[in-house]
Amino acid sequence: MPLRSSSAPSDPVSPGGPVLVSRRTLLRHGGLIAGGVSATAFLAACTQAGAPAWTYPPAAPASNGGSSEKPASPATSTEPAASPTPSAMPAMAASAAPVAAARNPSPADFAVPPAYQPAHSTPIPFELTSNDGPDETILIAANPATAYTSMNFGRQVPAPTLRITEGDAVHFTLTNQGQMAHSIDFHAAQTAWSTNYQEVPPGGSFSFDWTASYPGVFMYHCGAAPVLMHMADGMYGAVIVDPRGGRPAAREYLLVQSEFYGSGGEYAKMLTNPPDFVVFNGQANRYKTTPLAASVGELVRIFIVNAGPNSSSAFHVIGALFSHVEADGHPANRQGMRQTIDVPPGDGALVELTFAEPGTYPFVTHRFCDASKGALGLFRVS
Numbered sequence: 001m002p003l004r005s006s007s008a009p010s011d012p013v014s015p016g017g018p019v020l021v022s023r024r025t026l027l028r029h030g031g032l033i034a035g036g037v038s039a040t041a042f043l044a045a046c047t048q049a050g051a052p053a054w055t056y057p058p059a060a061p062a063s064n065g066g067s068s069e070k071p072a073s074p075a076t077s078t079e080p081a082a083s084p085t086p087s088a089m090p091a092m093a094a095s096a097a098p099v100a101a102a103r104n105p106s107p108a109d110f111a112v113p114p115a116y117q118p119a120h121s122t123p124i125p126f127e128l129t130s131n132d133g134p135d136e137t138i139l140i141a142a143n144p145a146t147a148y149t150s151m152n153f154g155r156q157v158p159a160p161t162l163r164i165t166e167g168d169a170v171h172f173t174l175t176n177q178g179q180m181a182h183s184i185d186f187h188a189a190q191t192a193w194s195t196n197y198q199e200v201p202p203g204g205s206f207s208f209d210w211t212a213s214y215p216g217v218f219m220y221h222c223g224a225a226p227v228l229m230h231m232a233d234g235m236y237g238a239v240i241v242d243p244r245g246g247r248p249a250a251r252e253y254l255l256v257q258s259e260f261y262g263s264g265g266e267y268a269k270m271l272t273n274p275p276d277f278v279v280f281n282g283q284a285n286r287y288k289t290t291p292l293a294a295s296v297g298e299l300v301r302i303f304i305v306n307a308g309p310n311s312s313s314a315f316h317v318i319g320a321l322f323s324h325v326e327a328d329g330h331p332a333n334r335q336g337m338r339q340t341i342d343v344p345p346g347d348g349a350l351v352e353l354t355f356a357e358p359g360t361y362p363f364v365t366h367r368f369c370d371a372s373k374g375a376l377g378l379f380r381v382s
């Protein structure tokens, strides 16, 4: 049963509410927002609240491992000179969160999605925790080391991947372990926002069931107000819904593109763009350092989610062509050969390709201002 008591749905963008509100303020008043209190009351209350249990460090010049140092040569030094070289990018403007306590954003094997399973006859349990605060600092770039104080599901960014099959029912539970209200929004589900996508207060838990009617590649995210902040701070993941009967055998990868602004909770920066980092699977240039493997002639399938929150992805693999593309990862949206696909924020896609020759093949968003901020990886093809 939901713990919230309000009958009035909370608005994810807080119309008429403060624009330059800080996460600290939101933390103080998350309960008020969840309770549907008006923006006027919200603002009035701002001046009376006590200090939060935790705060964010003040913006400071990088103590991030030495941005003036020449980055160490990556393991990918054999890549073609013509490929992008984000290791040479200028030091980022992001202020620094403490690096020492930062952990890798998501598991090392995050890019390998769970395997296909035939449709289930009973609801599939899917449980997530929502988390925020000083213990949720992640490493959004490794070189130079750059930390970000995240909000997240399951203590990782991107959040855990749910892979199910068309027709499956899901019994979902969100347990809010954070200090502010959070919520869920499954793009794969069809259910009333006013019923199931409402904010769960700190310490609360909320469950509902939904059914995956359409196969596809979907985003899920927190929709708590302001949704821009909760998404930019890391509260997103992927749902892969396979068509009944599955798909042809392939080596499969999942890439979730997203942006980071500042060092966490910098709402004004999120509103105005541009991001400091654009990444695949939570960390800038993650697969430049540890390339994804493939073999010549092997069918490779990539599930793509663009979590945004602001920028489109122009997904492209340098040296390869997509032989098969599905917008939204939905079989009826099949297209033949494509060179670059657009994945807008909040959307997903599926591409298939085979590599013609052994070698190294960069994958990027062809919006190169974003590739240069970390949205670049490599396939190492043997």
Ligand SMILES: [Cu+2]
Pocket: 130, 151, 181, 182, 183, 222, 223, 224, 230, 235
């Ligand atoms: Cu949230």
